[in-house]
Amino acid sequence: MTKTKHFIVLLSVYCCFSFGLQAQEKLPLLDVIQQLENQFDVKFSYSIDDVSNVLVDQPIKSNTLHQIIQNLNATTLLNFKFLNERYITVSTINKTIAICGVLVSEKTKEPLLGASVLIENSTKGVITDIDGAFNLDEVGANETIILSFLGFETQVFKAADLMLLDNTCKTIEMQVKSETLNQVLITKFLTTGLQKRIDGSTILNTEKFGILPGLSEPDIMQSIQALPGVESVNESVANINVRGGTNDQNLILWDDIKMYHSGHFFGLISAYNPYLTNRVTVTKNGTSSEFSDGVSSTINMSTKNKINEGFKGGVGANLIHADAFLEIPLSKKLAVHISGRRSFTDVFSSPTYDTYFERSFQDSELTTNSDNISESNKSSDFFFYDYTAKVLFDLNDNHKIRANIIGINNNLDYTESFTNTDNETDSKTSNLKQQNLGAGVNWNATWHAKFSTEFNAFYSKYNVDAVDYRIETDQKLTQANEVLETGVKLKTDFKINDNLNLLNGYQFSEIGILNETTVSAPSYDKTKKDVLLNHALFSEFEFNKHNTYLRFGVRGNYFQKFNKIIIEPRLNVRQKLNNFFALKLQGEFKNQSATQIIDFQDDFLGVENRRWILANNSSIPISESKQGSFGFEFNQNNFVIDVEAFYKIVDGITASNQGFYNNFQYINATGSYHVKGIEFLMNKSADTYSAWVSYTYSVNDYEFESITPSVFPNNVDVRHSVSLAFNYDIIDNLKVSVGGVYRSGAPYTKPVEGNETIQNGNNTVVNYDLPNNENLDDFIRLDASLKYNFNLSNTANGAISLGVINVMNKKNSINRYYEVHPEDSNSVVQIDNKSLGLTPNLSFRINF
Missing domain, CATH: 3.55.50.30 (Phage tail protein beta-alpha-beta fold)
Structure with missing residues (x-):
């Protein structure tokens, strides 16, 4: 009986278990x-x-x-x-569900940090964390999810396919793009949106950009100064010094259009709207042979290049300007991208504007004119604007055509009123305009899986025009500086195999530069225009396999006017020793034919004192640089140490393009500068924070054989430069960033003590001592930023940001020079240019 009961029980359990399975x-x-x-x-x-x-x-x-x-x-x-x-x-029904996933590399199975997870036709999305994971709540089940990561194929899923089930997330293997060799090495470098490539260049992705100290919103030219070896000695984005070079030695490209202007507000704000300029590549050495000019660096900006299915855009404003951008798809094959930005400084003066104005115009006629003209008898109106437009046309998957236009404008009106001896009031308005207009077209064609071509053509026009009324002397001074350049480039890309690419190409450019000065009383007129044609052939191969990356190229330049050929080899090597350590070696020869000379107080209202000139192969030679660097990288668990030693020689500089405030201020001389140094960077990042410190030590000296002494410190010889910052996500939508900058004071020349002035003909001039033998006080600045993101709807989000530059209101001297005392010709007056004081800025944005 017991056995029968046990059998019945087992049979019941089996039936119930069987039914449960069914x-x-x-x-x-x-x-x-x-x-x-x-x-x-x-x-x-x-x-x-x-x-x-x-x-x-x-x-x-x-x-x-x-x-x-x-x-x-x-x-x-x-x-x-x-x-x-x-x-x-x-x-x-479009139910809302929770989705999640883990992104890993198909080849290495390692998680992908910083990959983009976006809901199509909306601005809602996230970035994968250190484990490659992402989570999104309240997503429409029928929504399309786009997964993208630089160097990998983009993948598209329906949200329902990524739905969280039983606390399990789908693992998604991302395929490496076969057409790219130069992959991303560090996906989160300093802050979100900054990435380090295997060739040593740095990419700034503005769409994913996080936060940097002092910035209320992304600023392209300010942001790149977070990189070691890149700084501005005079705190201006129009004067960025890369490894001891001058600003005109940076090649600036915007969608392959060469630009000759970089800053609004005469250098304090980047002239490039970051909300369509979605990628900026900065190369300090080992440049690809397809690029010439820029003997110090290449700053290559690219706008969004994809036709989206949905309408996207954004608007925003801060205490200086307002801006908007739109991405308008007209069909699956045609789209238009437009952006615009304008300051409202001519109708409203914010505290930010007042600080910027004081910094920009402290050494100009607006603040240093005659004592006979009181503050009540002078006024100024300043405004700027920029705009961009891009047409995107995909003929098919293999042929894509792009057309671009960019305009940058700064305008200053300065009015003086003067009461003459007859008690009559006279009023005159001076004007300064600064413009850069660029246009370009690009055709990218894929003829075969292993062979593609790209054709570019561009037009760039830069001009500064000034009309300066000297009301007390009844004199009218008109000045103009104009650069006009056109160029074409054709390059071919042949993929020999998965590890080796071969690049070849031809480039032609024609550049003309005009300088004109007209004076009414006494009558004087001077116009000078130069034109130079350049033909170039370039070739390079790029190899990347396992632990070895190698790019070697050569560029041949032929200057038709001088019948001169310049050959430029380029080298970029990176050898990985193990999973953590890598050695890198870079070298390049480069040249440039257009440089800037520095004028002084009586030029362009004393506001814009730089004008472009063209090499004539005699008194103004073609500048040529030779640079080499060697270093190592350590990268483990998002902890990065990067050390690089460099040596650079630039020949063919002139005394006039250095802006000397000493006895060499007005002489004609050609020479060179030599800079050697070492850059150190340490960066630790995680899901919620990033911290870094960088240090640069360099020695930078001029050598002019026709000058005594022939060797002396460079104007931008900053021996020690330190920057450090800490970014922290307080909560998911609230970020804070704090950082500081310390660097040695810039060199300056003081007068001979006890004999400060001497006679030069009928004029009394400052009698300067040894050039650049003194240094200003050290430069110290602390900055901070706070950013809050919020969602307005499923398709729109907003952000409020606060940035404060120079939190401690430190009065840093950035330049010092001397003038003869107006009332005592035997003594001098010391003039110090000061940096920005406490400068807060608040911005508000909506993206949709």
Whole structure:
């Protein structure tokens, strides 16, 4: 009897277990609907497309019809609704679900930090964390999710395919793009959106850009100064010094258009709108042979290049300007991207504007004119604006055409009123305009899986025009500096195999530069225009396999006017020793034919004192540079140490393009500068924070054989430069950044003590001592930023940002020179140019 009972119990358990398994069996929804119709004598109304390929659990037989329908509503993305007791409708609804995933490399299976996860046609999205994971709540089940990561193929999923089930997230393997060799090495470098490539260049991705100390919103030329070896000695984005070079030695490209202007507000604000300029590549050495000019660096900006299915845009404003951008798809093959920005400083003066104005115009006629003209008798209006437009046309998947235009404008009106001896009031308005207009076209063609071509053509026009009325002397001074350049480039890219690429190309450019000065009393007119044609051939191969990266190229330049050929080899090597350490070696020869000379107080209202000139191969030679660097990298668990020693020689500089405030201020001399140094960077990043410190030590000396002494410190010889910062995500939507800058004071020349002035003909001039033999006080500045992101809807989000430059209001001297005392010709007056004081800025943005 006992055995019989045990058998019955086991049989019952088996039956129940068997039934439980059957209840969990997945069946086609169509079959389940037919079962329910037969069992309960009901009718379902549905579209076959909605219910096909849907699998559901086998209904539990003991459940009522209402319980079964309730379970189907909970476990499917369909809506089951009773019209009455016999008829049930089945329809699709856009339910909101939670999605998640883990992105890993298909080859290495390592997680991908910083990958972009976006909901199509919206601004909602996240960035993957250190484990490659992401989570998104309240996502429409029918939404399309786009997964992208630089150097990998973009993948697209339906949200339902990524739905969180049983606390399990889908693992997604991302495929490496086969057409790119120069992959990203460090995906989060200093802050989100800064990435380090394997060739040593740095990419700034503005769309993913995080936060940097002092900035209320992304500023391209300010942001790149976070990199070691890149700084501005006089705190101006129009004067960025890369490894001891001058600003005119930086090649600036915007969608392959060469630009001759970089800053609004005469250097304090970047002239490039970051919200369509989505990628900036900065190269300090080992440049690709396809690029010439820029003997110190290459700053290559690229705008968004993809045709989106949906309309996107954004608007924003801060205490200086307002801006807007739009991405407008006209069809699947045609789109237009436009942006615009304008200051409102001519109608409203904010505290930020007042600080900027004081900094920009402290050494100009606006603040240093005659004592006979009181503050009440002078006024100034300043404003700037810029705009961009881009047409994107995809003929097909293999042929893509792009056309671009960019305009940058600064305008200053300065009015003086003067009461003459007859008690009559005279008023004159002076004007300064600074403009850069660029246009370009690009055709990218893929002829074969292994062979593609790219054709570029551009037009760039830069001009500064000034009309300066000297009201006390009844003199009118008109000045103009104009640069006009056109160029074409054709390059071919042949993929020999998965590890080796071959690049070849030809480039032609024609550049003309005009300088004109006209004076009314006494009558004087001087106009000088030079034109130079350049032909170039370039070739390079790029190899990347396992632990070795190698790029070697050569560029040949032919200057038609001088019948001169310049050959420039380029080298870039990186050898990985193990999973953590790598050695890198870089070298390059480069040249440039257009440089800037520095004028002084009586030029362009004393505001813009730089004008472009063209090499003549005699008194103004073509500048040529030779640079080499060697270093190592350590990268483990998002902890990076980067050390690099460099040596650079630049020949063919002139005394006039250095801006000397000493006895060499007005002499004609050609020479060179030699800079050697070492850059150190340490960076630790995680999901919620990033901290870094960088240090640069360099020695930078001039050598002019015709000058005594022939060797002396460079104007930008900053021996020690330190920057450090800490970014922290207080909560998901609230970020804070604090950082500081310390560097040695810039060199300056003081007068001979006890004999400060001497006679030079009929003029008394300052008698300067040894050039650049003194240094200003050390430069110290502390900055901070705070940013809060919020969602307005499923398709729109906003951000409020506060940035404060120079939190401690430190009065840093950035330049010092001397003038003869106006009342005592035997003594001098010391003039110090000061840096920005305490400068807060607040911005508000909406993206949709």
